[in-house]
Amino acid sequence: xxxxxxxATDAQSLRARAAAFVIARREHAxxxxxxxxxxxxxLARSPSHxxxxxxVDSAWxxxxxxxxxxxxxxxxxxxxxxxxxxxxxxxxxVVGVVGAGAMVYLAxxxxxxYSTPVGGRETVTFADGSRIELNTNTIIRARMTTDQRIVxxxxxxxxxxxxxxxMHPFMVxxxxxxxxxxxxxxxxxxxxxxxxxxxxQGRVWxxxxxxxxxxxxxxxxxxxxxxxxxxxxxxxxxPLKDVATELSWQRGVLVFRRTTxxxxxxxxxxxxxxxxxxxxxxxAKLRIGGTFRATNPELFAHAAETMLGxxxxxxxxxIVLSR
Amino acid sequence: xTGTQDSDRDGTGFCGxxxxxxxxxxxxxxxxxxxxxxxxxxxxxxxxxxxxxxDLCQDIYVRAYESASREIPKSARAFVFAxxxxxxxxxxxSAQIVPIDSVSDLETLNIPTSQPAVERSVMARxxxxxxxxxxxxxxxxxxxxxxxxKIEGLSIQEVAARMGISPKTVxxxxxxxxxxxxxxxxxxxxxxxx
Numbered sequence: 001x002x003x004x005x006x007x008a009t010d011a012q013s014l015r016a017r018a019a020a021f022v023i024a025r026r027e028h029a030x031x032x033x034x035x036x037x038x039x040x041x042x043l044a045r046s047p048s049h050x051x052x053x054x055x056v057d058s059a060w061x062x063x064x065x066x067x068x069x070x071x072x073x074x075x076x077x078x079x080x081x082x083x084x085x086x087x088x089x090x091x092x093x094v095v096g097v098v099g100a101g102a103m104v105y106l107a108x109x110x111x112x113x114y115s116t117p118v119g120g121r122e123t124v125t126f127a128d129g130s131r132i133e134l135n136t137n138t139i140i141r142a143r144m145t146t147d148q149r150i151v152x153x154x155x156x157x158x159x160x161x162x163x164x165x166x167m168h169p170f171m172v173x174x175x176x177x178x179x180x181x182x183x184x185x186x187x188x189x190x191x192x193x194x195x196x197x198x199x200x201q202g203r204v205w206x207x208x209x210x211x212x213x214x215x216x217x218x219x220x221x222x223x224x225x226x227x228x229x230x231x232x233x234x235x236x237x238x239p240l241k242d243v244a245t246e247l248s249w250q251r252g253v254l255v256f257r258r259t260t261x262x263x264x265x266x267x268x269x270x271x272x273x274x275x276x277x278x279x280x281x282x283x284a285k286l287r288i289g290g291t292f293r294a295t296n297p298e299l300f301a302h303a304a305e306t307m308l309g310x311x312x313x314x315x316x317x318x319i320v321l322s323r
Numbered sequence: 324x325t326g327t328q329d330s331d332r333d334g335t336g337f338c339g340x341x342x343x344x345x346x347x348x349x350x351x352x353x354x355x356x357x358x359x360x361x362x363x364x365x366x367x368x369x370x371x372x373x374x375x376x377x378d379l380c381q382d383i384y385v386r387a388y389e390s391a392s393r394e395i396p397k398s399a400r401a402f403v404f405a406x407x408x409x410x411x412x413x414x415x416x417s418a419q420i421v422p423i424d425s426v427s428d429l430e431t432l433n434i435p436t437s438q439p440a441v442e443r444s445v446m447a448r449x450x451x452x453x454x455x456x457x458x459x460x461x462x463x464x465x466x467x468x469x470x471x472x473k474i475e476g477l478s479i480q481e482v483a484a485r486m487g488i489s490p491k492t493v494x495x496x497x498x499x500x501x502x503x504x505x506x507x508x509x510x511x512x513x514x515x516x517x
Contacts, residue, residue, distance in 0.1 A: 010377070010378050010381075011377040011378045011380065011381035012377060012502075015381075015502050015505070016498060016499075016502060019497075019498035019499070019501040019502050020494065020498045022501055023497045023498050023501060024494070027472060027479060027497060028479060029478065046385075047385050047388045047389050048381065048384075048385045050348075050388060051351065051381070051385055051388050054351055054352055054356075055352075055356055055384070055505050055509065056501050056502060056505045058352040058356065059501065059504045059505035059508045060501045060504060060505075062450065062504075062508055063454055063473060063501075063504045063508070182476060202476075203476060
């Protein structure tokens with residue numbers, strides 16, 4: 001990539017320079033931290049650089065979304081999928097009481113359930129070569145037939161490694177949201193109130209599963225992280241390194257970088273029956289960094305004890321951190 | 324996903340853009356850039372020399388951005404057109420020679436300060452049309468590169484191989500395409516510009 005400055009003076013050459021940055025950053029897989037620093041300093045040098053960059057960058061991003069208005073042919077699936085899905089969603093509320101096992105009754109003959117317990121991690125490989133890696137406490141339902149590739153993320157987190165097939169789009173539903181693969185690796189996490197999708201490779205189309213709400217949709221490319229809490233969809237861009245860090249669970253570890261103790265504890269707790277508890281609002285705000293085994297809360301507590309000078313106390317299923 | 328709760332501050336979606344006042348980038352993209360069509364029209368009607376128009380527009384953006392970095396104004400439209408008017412007045416005053424008809428009626432000029440409310444879906448359709456128009460009017464090689472990259476989803480190397488050109492040339496085509504798209508998406512359908 002050639003990103004040398006040539007001191008553009010008028011609007012057109014400024015915009016051409018900004019466009020070169022936009023293309024390099026958005027379209028080159030080898031965009032490095034050094035490139036990013038170069039861009040940052042160029043932008044910081046003058047607001048004229050900034051406005052030129054914002055203008056071209058946002059137009060290019062828009063074009064990306066508009067071009068994806070022609071996604072793979074999926075309309076024919078809508079009618080069949082949606083009613084079934086709504087039925088399942090309706091019954092799911094009941095299932096919540098009965099327990100996850102009851103969901104087996106709802107599954108069609110082709111559908112298979114895969115789940116992991118708290119602290120578990122499992123990889124499922126399908127006949128088409130696609131792989132799904134389930135993180136802790138996760139349930140997915142998969143309908144992988146010769147003409148359909150549909151997965152429901154019922155809860156938890158999963159990493160999708162999809163073998164692209166233009167004729168048979170790979171779709172993941174999570175609540176009323178849908179992700180359609182356009183040749184991809186991505187990770188989805190579904191909590192009680194929110195859904196998060198991060199793309200590692202390729203592109204995915206993120207939208208609502210019914211047409212009414214389809215105003216909120218986005219084409220996600222590597223580094224894009226889409227978060228929705230039911231009504232709002234937010235897409236932000238992260239260095240791929242950060243996204244990779246968030247995937248450390250695939251190696252059984254959690255990596256924290258200046259994460260609040262509250263945030264770190266919430267993460268660790270996803271993987272364990274023994275729960276860490278913070279007994280003090282001030283302590284919760286302390287920050288911690290490091291790599292921890294996901295399934296060893298005791299070790300984490302010990303680190304907090306020595307690094308942050310906290311008191312650690314075991315009470316039944318709880319490990320309490322306090323001052 | 325784990326461990327980056329504290330680094331989740333980049334909500335702008337425009338990576339690589341250091342933000343002076345929170346939201347100023349979003350404000351610029353969402354409130355100011357969509358005015359470009361009206362702004363360019365205003366400049367073309369007001370300023371005699373068409374060669375200056377793009378630079379004037381860029382200068383107005385810079386002034387708007389700088390000022391908004393201190394405080395984001397309530398009405399982007401009134402704000403941007405006030406800046407435009409002041410900039411034109413400055414230019415006339417500082418010019419050594421002012422053609423008598425360089426500005427026809429700046430003092431009495433009717434600045435469009437309001438626009439009819441447009442439905443979001445209509446705007447989305449308009450945007451799509453403009454994108455289509457931009458694609459249609461791009462130079463063929465430039466369009467080919469954009470389509471292969473954006474719609475076919477090929478990598479730069481694949482596009483280069485397919486078109487029988489170097490990756491550097493692909494970059495240049497894509498950069499040109501991006502400028503083209505920006506002109507159409509924001510400036511409206513003015514095919515006479517290029």
